[in-house]
Amino acid sequence: MSKGNEIDDLISREYEAGFVTQVESDTLPPGLNEEVIRIISGKKNEPEWMLEWRLEAYRKWQQMDIPRWAQMPHPEVDFNAISYYSSPKSKKNGPKSLDEVDPEVLATFEKLGIPLHERGKLAGVAVDAVFDSVSIGTTYKEELAKAGVIFCPISEAIKDHPELVRKYLGSVVPQQDNFYAALNSAVFSDGSFVYIPKNTRCPMELSTYFRINELNTGQFERTLIVADEGSHVSYLEGCTAPMRDENQLHAAVVELVALGDAQIKYSTVQNWYPGDANGKGGIYNFVTKRGLCAGVNSKISWTQVETGSAITWKYPSVVLRGDNSVGEFYSVALTNNFQQADTGTKMIHLGKNTKSTIVSKGISAGRSQNSYRGLVRISPRADNARNHTQCDSLLIGDRCGAHTFPYIEAKNSDSIIEHEATTSKVSDDQLFLCRQRGIDEEKAVSMIVNGFCKEVFKELPMEFAVEAGKLLEVSLEGAVG
Amino acid sequence: MLIVKDLVAEVDGKTILNGISLTVKPGEVHAIMGPNGSGKSTLANVLAGRDGYEVKSGEVIFQGHNLLELAPEERAREGVFLAFQYPVEIPGVSNMQFLKASVDAIRKHRKLPELDAPAFMKMARDKCKDLKLNPDFLKRGVNEGFSGGEKKRNEILQMALLEPSLCLLDETDSGLDIDALQVAAEGVNALRDGKRGFVLVTHYQRLLNYIVPDYVHVLAGGRIVKSGGRELALELEEKGYSWIQ
Ligand SMILES: Nc1ncnc2c1ncn2[C@@H]1O[C@H](COP(=O)(O)OP(=O)(O)OP(=O)(O)O)[C@@H](O)[C@H]1O
Numbered sequence: 001m002s003k004g005n006e007i008d009d010l011i012s013r014e015y016e017a018g019f020v021t022q023v024e025s026d027t028l029p030p031g032l033n034e035e036v037i038r039i040i041s042g043k044k045n046e047p048e049w050m051l052e053w054r055l056e057a058y059r060k061w062q063q064m065d066i067p068r069w070a071q072m073p074h075p076e077v078d079f080n081a082i083s084y085y086s087s088p089k090s091k092k093n094g095p096k097s098l099d100e101v102d103p104e105v106l107a108t109f110e111k112l113g114i115p116l117h118e119r120g121k122l123a124g125v126a127v128d129a130v131f132d133s134v135s136i137g138t139t140y141k142e143e144l145a146k147a148g149v150i151f152c153p154i155s156e157a158i159k160d161h162p163e164l165v166r167k168y169l170g171s172v173v174p175q176q177d178n179f180y181a182a183l184n185s186a187v188f189s190d191g192s193f194v195y196i197p198k199n200t201r202c203p204m205e206l207s208t209y210f211r212i213n214e215l216n217t218g219q220f221e222r223t224l225i226v227a228d229e230g231s232h233v234s235y236l237e238g239c240t241a242p243m244r245d246e247n248q249l250h251a252a253v254v255e256l257v258a259l260g261d262a263q264i265k266y267s268t269v270q271n272w273y274p275g276d277a278n279g280k281g282g283i284y285n286f287v288t289k290r291g292l293c294a295g296v297n298s299k300i301s302w303t304q305v306e307t308g309s310a311i312t313w314k315y316p317s318v319v320l321r322g323d324n325s326v327g328e329f330y331s332v333a334l335t336n337n338f339q340q341a342d343t344g345t346k347m348i349h350l351g352k353n354t355k356s357t358i359v360s361k362g363i364s365a366g367r368s369q370n371s372y373r374g375l376v377r378i379s380p381r382a383d384n385a386r387n388h389t390q391c392d393s394l395l396i397g398d399r400c401g402a403h404t405f406p407y408i409e410a411k412n413s414d415s416i417i418e419h420e421a422t423t424s425k426v427s428d429d430q431l432f433l434c435r436q437r438g439i440d441e442e443k444a445v446s447m448i449v450n451g452f453c454k455e456v457f458k459e460l461p462m463e464f465a466v467e468a469g470k471l472l473e474v475s476l477e478g479a480v481g
Numbered sequence: 482m483l484i485v486k487d488l489v490a491e492v493d494g495k496t497i498l499n500g501i502s503l504t505v506k507p508g509e510v511h512a513i514m515g516p517n518g519s520g521k522s523t524l525a526n527v528l529a530g531r532d533g534y535e536v537k538s539g540e541v542i543f544q545g546h547n548l549l550e551l552a553p554e555e556r557a558r559e560g561v562f563l564a565f566q567y568p569v570e571i572p573g574v575s576n577m578q579f580l581k582a583s584v585d586a587i588r589k590h591r592k593l594p595e596l597d598a599p600a601f602m603k604m605a606r607d608k609c610k611d612l613k614l615n616p617d618f619l620k621r622g623v624n625e626g627f628s629g630g631e632k633k634r635n636e637i638l639q640m641a642l643l644e645p646s647l648c649l650l651d652e653t654d655s656g657l658d659i660d661a662l663q664v665a666a667e668g669v670n671a672l673r674d675g676k677r678g679f680v681l682v683t684h685y686q687r688l689l690n691y692i693v694p695d696y697v698h699v700l701a702g703g704r705i706v707k708s709g710g711r712e713l714a715l716e717l718e719e720k721g722y723s724w725i726q
């Protein structure tokens with residue numbers, strides 16, 4: 001049995017969320033211009049200010065270039081071949097309640113393990129489910145309202161809470177921040193809005209589940225989370241898409257704002273369709289995620305488990321403006337077959353005594369490429385700032401690559417910055433030890449990889465940690481070297 | 482239970498095992514001694530099915546099966562256990578988790594019901610107690626940061642839990658302190674129920690004071706050059722290996 005064949009045989013992953021839902025949909029023809037933006041805004045009955053904001057972003061986007069600094073060769077995305085709006089048809093404009101949602105769509109979420117109806121809904125987790133461009137339903141609304149927590153589709157927040165949305169939208173990720181953020185600002189479809197009032201601990205986990213279904217449709221969700229002074233919230237994001245031969249574009253923007261003494265914990269398990277074993281199809285995931293620790297003693301923590309997408313371009317970051325604020329980034333990024341991931345974080349220290357922690361675990365298998373790209377910037381007035389970065393890569397097989405690009409800009413001599421990096425392989429000795437104890441090779445690899453990711457998994461909420469472990473197992477299905 | 486006949490094996494085109502024959506009957510303990518580089522670990526690895534060794538000729542029959550046809554995990558499930566000369570670390574995977582996966586796989590093969598977590602934990606703690614190991618051992622990563630002796634004791638713990646029918650111990654005594662050596666020997670003796678077979682690779686006849694072997698073999702240049710009883714080990718200790726050839 002030659003080693004090479006073994007790897008080929010074993011790197012055959014099964015993507016379980018790859019089914020297509022047959023629903024009648026209301027989809028805009030491909031292409032992007034001001035008229036399309038007006039239509040999107042019109043479909044959502046948006047106020048004038050929102051339309052103006054979108055158009056302003058669109059005009060900025062037209063002046064911008066596609067960023068090319070990440071080393072990820074891929075065919076040019078034709079932005080005029082994509083449809084910018086798609087929603088499953090319902091009786092009225094946007095489902096008012098779950099009764100109006102196409103049963104096929106509800107069944108889709110059920111199949112993905114996200115039951116939305118009253119009987120089956122997940123205990124202790126409020127869910128907002130987004131199907132293509134629209135939010136299908138949000139659970140536990142009343143319970144949350146009792147605590148004063150606002151958790152609703154952003155399209156609804158624009159109408160019902162314009163003062164909050166206008167104040168914070170674009171305050172962390174400005175329209176022209178980057179090419180994809182500008183595009184998102186112009187055409188964003190749906191996403192979640194969260195507001196936690198002062199001194200409130202959100203009574204349950206909040207979660208949004210994104211599903212791309214329609215062919216040739218981009219998903220441009222926009223999430224905005226505001227934690228007012230002294231509040232706490234833990235938010236989870238999950239995503240999947242059907243298996244299709246064509247590449248699909250996903251360009252989201254997530255903005256987090258933590259005021260004084262507030263804490264936001266944002267966890268993602270990203271499982272977009274990664275393409276097949278030959279590198280055909282899959283989601284292009286260009287995402288801008290950034291949190292602002294606006295107040296003193298605030299804390300923002302990102303935890304991500306990235307296993308999907310053909311291309312991942314994503315740097316969840318924290319701007320540490322408040323004195324004593326804390327930023328954290330815990331990441332597991334796994335690539336297999338022909339996947340490419342360029343992911344990492346930026347920690348921008350502006351306030352005094354600010355502290356950041358980065359733990360990145362990259363796992364590469366097959367012929368995939370996995371890069372960590374991180375920036376730690378300490379501004380001149382950030383006295384006594386600290387960063388600790390730990391960046392570990394694990395290789396499975398010998399046709400994949402792992403790369404690390406840590407950038408450090410320290411403009412304050414008081415600061416302490418530590419960086420540790422390791423690269424290791426799943427060794428034959430480790431595999432043999434497991435097999436000698438009766439454990440088959442696939443189980444052994446997933447156990448070794450899970451062990452490698454332990455420091456990140458322990459940051460995830462309980463149910464998600466179990467989910468993430470299982471997901472790794474599926475994604476690795478046999479990637480042995 | 483184990484019949485090795487004229488076994489010849491190569492590594493990277495170099496012949497390491499040069500026609501080994503060995504028969505282990507149920508209940509027997511065979512000690513294998515011999516100079517460094519003589520092929521003792523290679524024999525143990527070939528029996529356990531490690532990749533990278535090419536068997537050129539000969540056969541190995543274990544409880545009626547042609548062992549050489551089985552994958553390493555299948556051999557393990559059939560009851561072949563190798564305590565490694567140099568146990569490796571698996572960072573982040575707790576000993577408990579690892580042992581559970583192992584016991585699950587083996588019980589499944591034996592068509593026994595899966596042990597639930599509390600039952601398994603109790604069993605694992607009891608074995609720790611028998612082997613005078615701190616139960617905190619179970620929470621730590623597999624061999625992660627273990628001292629040399631602790632790694633060896635961990636091998637004995639695994640053996641005690643899996644209750645294999647053929648135990649291959651590759652220098653498990655090296656690196657153990659005097660007390661640990663006795664405890665490890667007790668662990669082995671506890672499994673000597675007349676049905677299991679043992680092959681102990683060792684450099685020191687002292688181990689054989691605690692685990693009294695039925696046979697002692699000397700391996701040199703990939704061959705068994707001399708076999709005898711317990712007293713052969715004492716003779717080797719006194720005279721070294723040079724007088725044999
Ligand atoms: N992968 C390999 N490539 C080349 N030579 C090897 C390889 N593995 C083992 N050998 C050689 O085979 C011979 C036997 O090695 P083995 O480990 O079986 O010896 P041993 O009897 O266990 O020695 P020790 O008492 O030192 O443990 C040695 O000369 C060793 O260098």
Ligand SMILES: [Mg+2]
Pocket residue numbers: 521522523566651
């Ligand atoms: Mg040896």
